[in-house]
Amino acid sequence: MQIIQHARLSIAPMMDWTDRHCRYFHRLMSTRALLYTEMVTAPAIVRGDAERHLAFDAAEHPVALQLGGSEPAELAAATRIADDYGYDEINLNVGCPSDRVQSGCFGAVLMRQPRLVAECVQAMQAETRVEVTVKCRIGVDEQDPRESLPAFLSAMVEAGVSRVTIHARKAWLEGLSPKQNRDVPPLDYDLVYDMKRQFPALHVSLNGGIDTLDTAKDHLRRGMDGVMIGRAAYHSPGEILLTADAHIFGDSGAGRTAEDVALAMLPYIEAHLSTGGRLSHVTRHMLGLFAGRPGARAWRRILSQEAHIDGAGPEVVERALQSLTARAA
Incomplete structure (x- = not known):
């Protein structure tokens, strides 16, 4: 294209x-x-x-x-x-x-x-x-x-x-x-x-x-x-x-879900951390991923409070995702 x-x-x-x-x-x-x-x-x-x-x-x-x-x-x-x-x-x-x-x-x-x-x-x-x-x-x-x-x-x-x-x-x-x-x-x-x-x-x-x-x-x-x-x-x-x-583009077929996207970000986050980056550099852009959905507040809270802590890694995103899933259940 x-x-x-x-x-x-x-x-x-x-x-x-x-x-x-x-x-x-x-x-x-x-x-x-x-x-x-x-x-x-x-x-x-x-x-x-x-x-x-x-x-x-x-x-x-x-x-x-x-x-x-x-x-x-x-x-x-x-x-x-x-x-x-x-x-x-x-x-x-x-x-x-x-x-x-x-x-x-x-x-x-x-x-x-x-x-x-x-x-x-x-x-x-x-x-x-x-x-x-x-x-x-x-x-x-x-x-x-x-x-x-x-x-x-x-x-x-x-x-x-x-x-x-x-x-x-x-x-x-x-x-x-x-x-x-x-x-x-x-x-x-x-x-x-x-x-x-x-x-x-x-x-x-x-x-x-x-x-x-x-x-x-x-x-x-x-x-x-x-x-x-x-x-x-x-x-x-x-x-x-x-x-x-x-x-907008008329593509057929199912795309990724928000959960898929969160999981797909984990390898990228690991690569960024391996070069000396911080988790918050990436996750600050992800806060609105679940906007309007049950559990979105828990997702934002965990990322906002924990991503800036020294040593924070992909496990923070995984925990936030688990919390969102639990709240939505």
């Missing part, structure tokens, strides 16, 4: 959340969904520890790297380094509203500079064998999205971009915190639908406020090429990902 088909459903890049452990965990639940890394800044790759930021498990494919930056030459250098790691896509962040992003002149603030973004994209394209995509907002601050978003997308198309993900909210860089920017600005799905009609050749994925597969399917029926889910997939991964391959 080509990467564009996987983009029918993608899991959003989320800072401090979608690290390599999270992505491995998510991949056990869906073989089809496109996974994204956390945003990694170009300077961190070029002048920092590239291996720490870019290494990932082959089981994570298809997986996209999201880069942050605003200097074409530096983004090109980061892309050149990343290309050797074998990512399936490289994405440029033009949507993150955090303070540290603004101070670095990248993320959502770049919505005001579409020509600069186009230069960045073209510089990146010259250094990779895979597609370079863009994730953006509908606008920032004083912009009128019905004017600024078409202009931005036109610049992206002219730069050779064929796939974009649009978070259907403005980003208010002045007056709202990054957390508030995820909820307070109103969603404008109709504008994103209009953009798809205005740019029919552009593959458009919709992001923002999507928390169920039924909602995702509705957006696909209404003309979206893809849907990106963020926090719902992280906090309730079983509800989103365990049936995603069947409901």
